[in-house]
Amino acid sequence: MKNFGFATVAATALAAGAFALAAPALAAPSAGGNAQDTISSLRDQGYKVVVNRLSNAALDQATVVSVGEGTAFTHSVSGANSDGDKLYGPVTTRTVYVNVR
Known part of the structure; x- marks a missing residue:
């Protein structure tokens, strides 16, 4: 029974490591689009978006x-x-962090 528990923990750790190392592709800012479009696109992809405003626009x-x-x-x-x-x-x-101006 101990071997089964160890194998389960080891498999879970390996799977978590594989997911952590898989770098997700970010949506690049689209030319001609505004910041709101980019932020909405990233949120639709499941990202938590943090916006850093560099202006009052x-x-x-x-x-x-x-x-x-x-x-x-x-x-x-x-x-x-x-x-x-x-x-x-x-x-x-x-x-993701989005800097906007």
Whole structure:
């Protein structure tokens, strides 16, 4: 029984390491688009977006200066799906920093 527990822990650690090393591709700022479009696109891809404003311009009038990848962190969630089944498990949240002017 100890071997099964060790194998389970080892497999989980290896899988988590593989996911952590997989670098996600970031959506590059689109030419002609505004900052709001880029931020919405990143959020739609599942990123937690942190906006650094370099001016007082509204986001729909601002341009993106740069997009940088932040840290990813894993946390546990619980809830229910549409069938009412309970779901538990780890979720990895990816962060990006968007500088706008």
